[in-house]
Amino acid sequence: MSLAEFSPCSYSRYQTLPSNLSSAPLTAFHVHAFKRGRSKLQVRRPLNITCSVAPSQVQSPATAVPVRPADAANKQECYGVFCTTYDLKAEEKTKTWKSLIRVVVSGAAGMISNHLLFKLASGEVFGQDQPIALRLLGSERSYQALEGVAMELEDSLYPLLREVSIGVNPYDVFEDAEWALLIGAKPRGPGMERAALLDINGQIFAEQGKALNAVASRSVKVIVVGNPCNTNALICLKNAPNIPAKNFHALTRLDENRAKCQLALKAGVFYDKVSNVTIWGNHSTTQVPDFVNAKINGVPVKKVINDTKWLEQEFTERVQKRGGVLIQKWGRSSAASTAVSIVDGIRSLVTPTPEGDWFSSGVYTNGNPYGIEEDIVFSMPCRSKGDGDYELVKEVVIDDFLRERIKKTEAELIAEKRCVAHLTGEGNAFCDLPEDTMLPGEQ
Template sequence: MAKDPEKPSYSSSHWRQWLNGLAVLFIIAFFWTLIKYMWSFVKIEKEPVKVLVTGAAGMLNLIFHLVFLGQIGYAIVPMIARGLMLGPDQPMILHLLDIEQAGEALDGVSMELIDSAFPLLKGVVHTTDVVEACKDVNIAIMVGGIPRKEGMERNTMLSKNVSIYKAQASALEQHAAADCKVLVVANPANTNALILKEFAPSIPVQNITCLTRLDHNRALSQIAEKIPNNVHVSDVKNVIIWGNHSSTQYPDLNHATATTISGVKPVRELVDSHWSKTEFITTVQQRGAAIIKARKASSALSAASAACDHIRDWVLGTPKGTWVSMGVYSDGSYGIPSGLMYSFPVTCEKGIWSIVQGLKIDEFSRAKMDATAKELIEEKAVAHSCLD
């Protein structure tokens, strides 16, 4: 029978070529797997990041007899050294700054850090010299400052902070790394950050922020406690803190969601509407005062944790579909006047934050957002009068 001319014929040479090709692919796959296996044993350490913490000794509360945020500095440095801020594979050198009266206490903090033998901690610079402290730093966490004390006029408090942040801004301007990221924690955080921005003009405005993540975390926790069936705080996301880190801030849950046993649900469907517009807001606004009343000191632990959260998300990025609250320089979004340090919902990617756009704002929220913006405008005017 004649062979079908359209039917391919496979000779032994074709089979040999096919087997040779298969052998080559197998060898390539084998060596690629071997290289990846061997590479897994090669540890390439990142360059250390220099992190400045001001008010690191936590002693100003004793020196000035104030309820002060200085203990945040003492609380945050071990968190940073353990990798909670920059990740478990990022080494760092800590730069610790405090005033001269706290110099001896600062020595003690440095000794404690060394004694803790943190694997990621590659060095400690502890000093009362602002220039030395700011030298080549990549991240600056500004904890040092003087908050308003009972009986103190707001102008007096702002005036004292203007002088502090003017000096520290100048040092950062001249001596920090060109890409330095700054987080202002000390109250009034928004206005302190604005002062720093004005006296450090070479630092990109995108690189100066203030802390409202503590309020954001408080809001998440309040929602988790309110929702039935034991929803965990990690199941709640996309709450917003609008405005000033003060009693006028607006905690907004209108866009928040929670993962429940029935799936992902809008938070406003899971909680009482009256609670969301009254008790929820006042509890978050007054939480700091409640903690001071309970422990006779400010909320240092939770503030330090929130500062780590803020920097970690800023540097490493926010999870997909999730935003966080950060005090940033307003660009006019949501009708907020430009030129204010105002808390917005933001997402972060590759070290850059972006304000979440397109959220619907109802009449109730609009009034709350404008009220806290008004307070920031007033604080800005007072700070400028102090500069004059």
């Protein structure tokens, strides 16, 4: 049987059935799911199957020609060639591979995902010994595009990419997820109030938080990219009370990378010489790129760049508005560099932070050492041992310049939080957002 014959096994939607209602022979994946000890044993079978059937067997791909599952109607959590059954354990013995990790990407048919998914599949994010299952979340609107993305993943022949599945129901797609990269969100259209954007996207992230709470791994790490990402992350974590709030991040790494680039340009050095850059606060035009604690070649930036006016005004504004300038030039928002920054953000959590350095991430304020309002998602300096967790960095100086600006971005996030109270279980929403509040991509 050729791969071409095997490949077009797709489905448009699936439902969850109690295990006793299913006559499905279990695939390697199903057995794995059962072994993880779910409280209620379930297998899933699709509606609207479009692939044909053939006998099933579990075998190592090292020796096997791909085989179709016995009854495709019972083999749904896969796309095309990823429906091949295999025994990863047999390969693990010879290749010393780690256990498969399940990574969810929402907005998987969007621009950012189109860059990110291929980086995840290549091994450059989690390592060359880390097989990966990609779970792509889309919508009815994007379903065909999702199939297209899955086809491109098939055709890329990545050795580490062992499962790809597509779906529109977060309760299915998030099952046992160990990483959730939440990118899908409605873009702010012309004339749309920020409060409306907060509400529309907040509802998406409230639902996804509930789904993570119900079916994801208890130690899932969540990176919220879809804007307004800080408040979306807050909504998500509030709807997932069984997952530690510390596991949720809002992506501000792109802003950190942009800040490093601008400092390198001004100092006339390559950007790998710039370290200790913090983005404080919201991923919006109130964010505070910190040049006070940043270093170039290990020396405080202010000693290398003797231009306080540039640092306080031009540098700060350039970073805050970089996304908008890019949209003016490119006609769409940053996608490739955002994907790179998501990779950087994940790698910063799964590899030890270099001695003396730190990275920025939007994290839940719970006992923070900087006096920032508790119970919001605020970008701060973090350090990791490489175990997926992080600690806040204590040895930073917050001078009057930083303090004043941090207060402004903090006030914006507190106002955003009041505006989504109906989505966080904290009563009635009251929206009094500062008028100049904008996403980095807005002008």
